[in-house]
Amino acid sequence: MIKRVLWVLIGIGLLACAALAIDTARFFNSPLENTSGKLLTVDNGMSFNAIxxxxxxxxxxxxxxxAKYLSLYARYEGVAGDxxxxxxxxxxxxxxxxxLELLVSGKTRQYRLTLVEGWRFSEFRKLMADNEALDHKxxxxxxxEVMAAIGHPDENPxxxxxxxxxxxxxxxxxxAFLKRAYDAMQRYLDAQWAERADDTAVDTPYEALILASIVEKETAVPEERxxxxxxxxxxxxxxxxxxTDPTVIYGIEDYDGNIRxxxxxxxxxxxxxxxxxLPPTPIxxxxxxxxxxxxxxxxxxxIYFVSRGxxxxxxxxxxxxxxxxxNEYQRGS
Structure with missing residues (x-):
């Protein structure tokens, strides 16, 4: 009688293990449902159970x-803490x-922010301030204070x-975002300064930046730069x-769109x-x-140029x- 009960219990245990194995295999081999485009946020310091x-x-x-199967699998693979x-x-x-591979890879959702050529720093700041994905410090x-915060005090932005x-x-x-954009500019400016032409009229990379900003504002035609x-x-x-008018405009407070x-x-x-x-800073x-x-x-x-309109x-x-x-293009005579 005892042996029969033992065999029954063993049988039940084996069936349970088999069922668990089948269910576990089903979970790992089947695609997850309802995941298309779903967002998952993993907070700093979050435990795997909380995830x-x-x-x-x-x-x-x-x-x-x-979820328990996934937790067991992550611990078995040794990636629960990764x-x-x-x-x-x-x-x-x-x-x-x-x-699990996605969560370990760190390939998080990426947001896009475009800093536009020819914009002023004040416009950049507003663009960042309006972006809800950035952490605003x-x-x-x-x-x-901004320039000091990114590690470049006493520089005009x-x-x-x-x-x-x-x-x-x-x-x-x-x-961090501004540091990235600052470093990108500095790398490019340094590289171009090293390859500058012999007849350039600027004496420093910063003067080159000033002159480039005037060129940027004077024409949108690539071949004319x-x-x-x-x-x-x-x-x-x-x-x-x-x-050059763009420099004058930069020096006007509350510019209304008309230069007189x-x-x-x-x-x-x-x-x-x-x-x-050159003016004292880029424009x-x-x-x-x-x-x-x-x-x-x-x-x-x-040594002269005028817009055709x-x-x-x-x-x-x-x-x-x-x-x-x-007379021809500006005054119509």
Whole structure:
């Protein structure tokens, strides 16, 4: 009788083990349901049990029993402590093994933020402030405090950050984001400075950044950047004033979209009609192409240019030619 009971218990145990093995195999070999595009956030310091509870709560894993299977598997594989914090997009039809690989890989959801060529730093700051995925540490800080926070105190921020499209995970601080854009600009500027042309009129990389920012604001036509830089280079070499409207505009507080004769006559540190040489700082964030043009100006003899009104320019060697172009394209005579 006792032997019979023992055999029955053993049989039940074997059946239970077989059922568990079958159920476990079913779980690991079957794609998870309802996972297409679902978001899972893993917090810093979160235990694996807490992660599995969240998987159930978010309906990525449909049953607490399956969560226990995943927990046992992660511990068996020795990766339960290797899960990276962040926000994950769980693709459709993922198997539990692939889900675990995703969480260990740290391939978190990436957000996109584009810093636009020709923008001012104030516009960059507003763009970052409006982005809900960034962790905002710089709110209410002055520009001076911002530059100190990213490790570059006593530097003017204008022109220092590379315009580009950046991908970043949720929770990245605005400080880290700005450091990344600053470093990208510095690397590119240093590389271009090392390969600059012999006839460039600037003496330092920072002056190149200033000149590039003016080139950036003067033309949106890619083929003209080198020619614009050439005009400014020759004017600097001849001791002529740059006489470029974008610098004047930068020096006007509360600019309303119209530049007047009185603005051209009003002296500010940025008025290149009243002051010789480059302005004290960049006036915008220059693109890679503008930096390259500033350090590799197109050879020529033109020292004037005027807009045609369609984004392109007419270049002239003499004041008489320039005045005729101004009459034709600006005054309509």
């Amino acid at each position: 599995t509870e969240r998987l159930v709560a978010e309906d990525i894993i449909s049953h607490p029993r399956d 899960i990276k914090a962040g926000e994950y997009v769980v693709p459709a039809r993922q198997t539990p093994a692939h889900l 710089l709110t209410g800080k002055s520009d001076e 204008e022109g220092r950050f590379m315009p580009d499209t950046y991908l970043f995970p949720r929770g990245m601080t605005d400080i 080198g020619r614009i830089a050439g005009v400014f280079t020759r004017r600097l070499e001849k001791g002529m004033r740059l006489q 004769r009185s603005d051209l006559r009003r002296d500010t540190p940025y008025n290149t009609y009243t002051r010789a040489g 915008a964030m220059p693109s890679r192409a503008a930096i390259k043009a500033a350090l590799n100006p197109t050879p020529g003899t033109a 369609d984004g392109s320019h007419v270049f002239s060697d003499t004041l008489a030619e320039h005045n005729r172009a101004v």
